[in-house]
Amino acid sequence: MTSSKLTILKEVLTQKKSEIASSMTEDEFFNLFASEQILKDFELSYDELNDGIVEGGSDGGIDAIYSFINGELLEEDTDYTGLKKEIVIDLIIIQSKNTNGFAEEPMNKFISSAQDLLNLSNDLNSLKATYKKELRKKIELFRNAYLRLASKFPKLNISYYYAALASDLHPNVERKVPQLQNVINTQISDSNITFSFIGIEELLSLARKKPVRVKALNIEGTPINTRDGGYIALVSLTNYYDFIAENNKLIKAFFDANVRDYQGKIEVNQAISDSLKNPNNEDFWWLNNGVTITATNATLASQSLTIEDPQIVNGLQSSHELFYHFSTGGNRDDSRKIMVRVIKPIDEKSRLKIIKATNSQTSVPIASLRATDEIHLNIEDYFLSQGLYYDRRKNYYKNLGKPAEQIISIPYLSQIITSIALREPNNSRARPSTLIKNDEEYKRIFSKEYDVDIYAKGVLLQKQVEKALKKYSPELTTSEIGDLKFYVSMFIVADTLKKLAYFPNDIKSIDLALISPEKINQAIVIVKEIYDSLGGTNKVAKSQDFVTSIFGKLGEIIAEHKELLKQQSLASKANNGTN
Known part of the structure; x- marks a missing residue:
């Protein structure tokens, strides 16, 4: 056996x-x-x-x-x-x-x-x-x-x-x-x-072991059945805990990736926790806004709702506090209830509107709702035409078995655009997961003014650069590759455009087919030399000094290029004058 x-x-x-x-x-x-x-x-x-x-x-x-x-x-x-x-x-x-x-x-x-x-x-x-x-x-x-x-x-x-x-x-x-x-x-x-x-x-x-995609939620009494196939119901606190947990572990896949990282203000969580620990005359749902769940389908049989592909899009603080309360020995005889809304959106755009609307009256920061913006739907659609899978819904394509190299996460794309379009590879290196937390910075990275093609070209170039770095001789360590990769891509873009100050949409004019392995290796040699001269450390890769030195070298290369063009033009005019 x-x-x-x-x-x-x-x-x-x-x-x-x-x-x-x-x-x-x-x-x-x-x-x-x-x-x-x-x-x-x-x-x-x-x-x-x-x-x-x-x-x-x-x-x-x-x-x-x-x-x-x-x-x-x-x-x-x-x-x-x-x-x-x-x-x-x-x-x-x-x-x-x-x-x-x-x-x-x-x-x-x-x-x-x-x-x-x-x-x-x-x-x-x-x-x-x-x-x-x-x-x-x-x-x-x-x-x-x-x-x-x-x-x-x-x-x-x-x-x-x-x-x-x-x-x-x-x-x-x-x-x-x-x-x-x-x-x-x-x-x-x-x-x-x-x-x-x-x-x-x-x-x-x-x-x-597959991700849980269908689960039953036991409800109290008769739910309100909406015309579009949704439900509004009261659920006992313990039954709700049983719905969001498996083997005493929170089912993270049930929490929409757009908002699930948000833990809320400490005082809000503390109030929910205190309410759970100290039951009084008021039922829990009287004092709580409840939970909103989107689903692809929901069916009612007796006192049980079977929910397909549940995504909890509102009520995360309550859910996390409930999970912690019962997973650490909370009283399972608690008869209090929580209100649950189950909504069946007609399409993905409708679902994203629900996420924004249900969180608009709460303290969830706008940065947590980034992936609900239309630009990410447009990027996802365009990437599919380029053989790429945009991970707007975290692990959606991973769970479909798509190739790992072709799955592009929002943080990774943010790093690429920050380096090649905004010319800030130091920030790409220093802040891999927080680049879009700030509203102003987010708008600089994901702007409606940018052509969607620059996102795809940025990814395809970055992948070429990373492959070249892995094959580079002498062999680079994983840390060195992480320190250099965004600088090399920015260097290639600026060198190809022959501009130090270019606009993000200028990247659209770059023909990736003309960026040869030799050109990429030449960029690696130059960037690595500057990196080593400054100390070759993680700290260097996060510094403005590295960026400044790169631009200094690029300035020399571009100036030499312009001088060469000038000399060629003069030579051409001279030849024309003698003919």
Whole structure:
């Protein structure tokens, strides 16, 4: 039976690799696949998954590492300073081996790296010779968050996973787990440590696990049935909790990606929490605006609403507080109710209008509703004609099995446009997830004045640049590629247009077919030389000095080009005069 399951798993890996990541090696894809399955409940995009992969030499036995705060991925520019209470930090460390067994050596590496990296008093810079830069950056990200939130006494979960094409676990390997736990406990004594071996059966089981798309919601009494197939109903607090949770975990896919990252003002959440903990004479729904859910279909049978593709677009604060209340031991005999509206939009534009309208009277910032703007629908449609999939609805195309390289997220597109159209690659590098949080900056990136073609050309150019950086010799580290990639693209655009100050729509005139591999490599050489001369660090890549130096070099190149054209023109006139 084990051999049959291994055959099935290998076939799954082969097919999936062919469909979504054909350019990866088998080992690289196994790492991505294992990380995706292990982190499935976190609903990460391919960009987010790849960003956490640190495999290679000097990785301390760690192939992928991710930190989460209250279930949200921790990134370089994540702002967690406003969090006040009941904070949960998850540090997840994964080792993925495309081999037929679990071995002792990877476990020994786990133990050794835990001694070094999870010792909060160790200076990470002193470990440069032992651990690669990408890994140290991820550990630093976790450390900074944990230490800055320490005064709020967060709950810390440290989860280790070892994935392999294995079925048997040798006692010599298993006995390493307590050793690892003891090492971590000596470094961070108040953490909850778990270790999981993910073998053939576990990988198959996780791979078969599909996102929940249809679920029943038990209601109270007789609902109001609207003419368009919607419903308005009262739902007990516990039944609503059962609807939004699975195995005591929040179903993140139910929360519309346009607004789900918004946690609201602390005092609002506190009021909801207090109301849940201290029931009085008023029912919960008397004091609460309720929840709005959009769906592709909803059917009523007895006292149960079966909802297809539910997306909670309003009432996120109430939902999160309800989840936390009951998942941490809240009284399940609570008979209070919440009002739920289920709406069946006629099309996607209608659904987006509902999202904006239902949140217009709340404190949800406009930045959280970006993807509801018509420009993103236009970009999505145009990208499809270019063989690209715009991830306006997070993980929509990932769940359809589209190739990872062709799925373009909103943050990634924002970085590209900020670098090549606004000529600010330093901001692209420094603020990967917050570029569009500010209303003014958003309008500079996603303007109705821009031709939609510049977004597609920007993506296609960026992909060419990133491929060239990965093949560059001498080989660049993942960190160096991340530091350089947006600068190289901006350099190529300015050099091609032969302008230092160009307009975003000027990019439309660029013929990508004329940008040769040689031109891209030449740009890499120049940008890398400037990067190294300034220190070649992450800090340099986020600085205005790097931008200024790039433009200085571009100015010289463009001036030389203009002088050459001038000389050619004079020579041509002279030749014409002698004929």
